[in-house]
Amino acid sequence: MSTIEVRNLTKAFGDVRALDDVSFTIEDGEFAVLLGQSGAGKSTLLRCLNGITKPTSGEIRIDGEPVTGPRDDVAMIFQQHYVLGQLSAYGNALTGALNRTSFLRSLIGWHSRPDKLEALNALETVGLLDKANQRTRNMSGGQQQRVGIARALVQQPNLLLADEPVASLDPASAETVMGYIRSAAKERDLSTLASLHQVNLAREFGERFLALRDGELVFDGYREDLTVDIIDRIYGDVQTQDIREGTEAHA
Numbered sequence: 581m582s583t584i585e586v587r588n589l590t591k592a593f594g595d596v597r598a599l600d601d602v603s604f605t606i607e608d609g610e611f612a613v614l615l616g617q618s619g620a621g622k623s624t625l626l627r628c629l630n631g632i633t634k635p636t637s638g639e640i641r642i643d644g645e646p647v648t649g650p651r652d653d654v655a656m657i658f659q660q661h662y663v664l665g666q667l668s669a670y671g672n673a674l675t676g677a678l679n680r681t682s683f684l685r686s687l688i689g690w691h692s693r694p695d696k697l698e699a700l701n702a703l704e705t706v707g708l709l710d711k712a713n714q715r716t717r718n719m720s721g722g723q724q725q726r727v728g729i730a731r732a733l734v735q736q737p738n739l740l741l742a743d744e745p746v747a748s749l750d751p752a753s754a755e756t757v758m759g760y761i762r763s764a765a766k767e768r769d770l771s772t773l774a775s776l777h778q779v780n781l782a783r784e785f786g787e788r789f790l791a792l793r794d795g796e797l798v799f800d801g802y803r804e805d806l807t808v809d810i811i812d813r814i815y816g817d818v819q820t821q822d823i824r825e826g827t828e829a830h831a
């Protein structure tokens with residue numbers, strides 16, 4: 581777990597300000613959800629936190645240390661499950677330990693006992709221990725995404741980032757996968773920032789919420805503060821119709 585401080589972060593692509601003077605802090609072990617319309621700047625923010633994208637100005641610090649490039653203690657889960665189809669779930673999970681494995685050892689597929697235990701432990705966390713030996717190409721999309729989560733956990737991150745981790749899944753699998761991300765983060769006390777475009781899922785799983793609109797941070801608060809009117813401000817009316825109807829139906 582780590583504290584993440586983002587100060588006056590701006591990222592410009594030509595005339596487009598993908599991030600515009602964004603500042604926030606994520607406390608140790610906090611589970612934060614990043615909201616915003618398509619093009620709001622969510623991926624750019626996650627990529628800056630991951631050290632893949634260099635900000636135009638501003639600063640990111642993890643436990644006080646400036647982020648200047650990719651770091652081993654920051655793991656990312658992507659929308660597409662980038663698993664190696666020919667490998668088993670266990671083999672994929674073990675690739676999360678490559679940052680701790682020498683090049684020669686990785687060539688011959690040698691892994692330390694603690695790394696092997698870590699991979700099995702991570703598969704257990706995502707409910708796939710009984711499928712450890714199954715080739716991932718024969719698994720469902722949701723299961724492949726859970727293998728991706730296991731791999732991220734084996735990396736032993738202090739910060740877990742997830743960029744639309746359930747966008748390509750059906751609603752039931754999306755809920756299952758989000759449940760595993762949430763419980764993995766809780767179990768390991770991981771500071772987490774996950775972008776989600778499904779507002780209902782975000783409200784179900786999020787604890788803290790950050791929202792971007794046109795690159796600006798327009799909301800930073802907790803579940804009780806994330807009212808339908810705020811969601812309206814983040815998205816416009818389109819996404820909130822269902823929520824209003826749901827709220828009224830339960831009233």
Ligand SMILES: Nc1ncnc2c1ncn2[C@@H]1O[C@H](COP(=O)(O)OP(=O)(O)OP(=O)(O)O)[C@@H](O)[C@H]1O
Nearest residue numbers: 593596597598616617618619620621622623624625
């Ligand atoms: N490499 C790039 N070059 C030029 N413009 C970019 C680049 N990456 C992002 N942008 C622009 O920055 C803005 C923010 O994009 P970003 O992908 O961060 O949004 P997003 O909220 O993640 O959207 P989505 O939900 O559709 O993935 C958009 O206007 C996008 O076109």
